[in-house]
Amino acid sequence: MDYLWAPWRIEYIRRDKSEEEKCIFCQKPSEDDDEENLIVYRGKYTFVLMNLFPYNNGHLMIAPYRHTSDFLSLTDDENREMTKLTQVSLRVLETCLSPQGYNIGLNLGSVSGAGIADHLHQHIVPRWLGDTNFMPIIGHTKVMIDGLKETWKELHDGFIRIQDTGNSD
Numbered sequence: 001m002d003y004l005w006a007p008w009r010i011e012y013i014r015r016d017k018s019e020e021e022k023c024i025f026c027q028k029p030s031e032d033d034d035e036e037n038l039i040v041y042r043g044k045y046t047f048v049l050m051n052l053f054p055y056n057n058g059h060l061m062i063a064p065y066r067h068t069s070d071f072l073s074l075t076d077d078e079n080r081e082m083t084k085l086t087q088v089s090l091r092v093l094e095t096c097l098s099p100q101g102y103n104i105g106l107n108l109g110s111v112s113g114a115g116i117a118d119h120l121h122q123h124i125v126p127r128w129l130g131d132t133n134f135m136p137i138i139g140h141t142k143v144m145i146d147g148l149k150e151t152w153k154e155l156h157d158g159f160i161r162i163q164d165t166g167n168s169d
């Protein structure tokens with residue numbers, strides 16, 4: 001796998017770690033501003049949100065509402081919905097951003113590179129040919145945030161459309 005150079009992630013790395021003691025995967029869904037929190041879809045057991053420090057445009061994460069780091073502890077319902085929402089996410093991304101490929105996966109434990117190891121989450125990173133060269137060009141923080149909000153709206157609407165056509169189940 002090519003590593004994406006994502007210079008804005010330095011802000012994430014430098015951030016005050018005490019802020020992060022609050023688990024974002026518990027905090028964000030407990031609030032009711034999905035746009036601000038970049039939550040694009042809420043399922044029954046799991047939810048989908050955009051990564052605030054993305055490796056690429058449309059970088060999504062799917063997490064259970066339940067605070068757990070243990071993949072083996074996922075219930076059948078959580079497991080099924082996470083897989084289902086992975087499929088739905090790919091459909092939505094396909095419609096909105098037309099990626100040419102994806103990296104999908106879980107980092108379990110901090111040694112694996114998980115930024116937040118205490119609450120498991122599955123990453124979906126859309127890939128385009130040449131994206132390693134393209135991303136640094138728009139990698140300015142201000143541009144990133146505006147871009148994130150635009151993408152949020154597109155993806156959020158995409159999830160609603162898929163619900164409407166009954167393609168989600």
Ligand SMILES: [Zn+2]
Pocket residue numbers: 023024025026027066067068118119
């Ligand atoms: Zn949590």
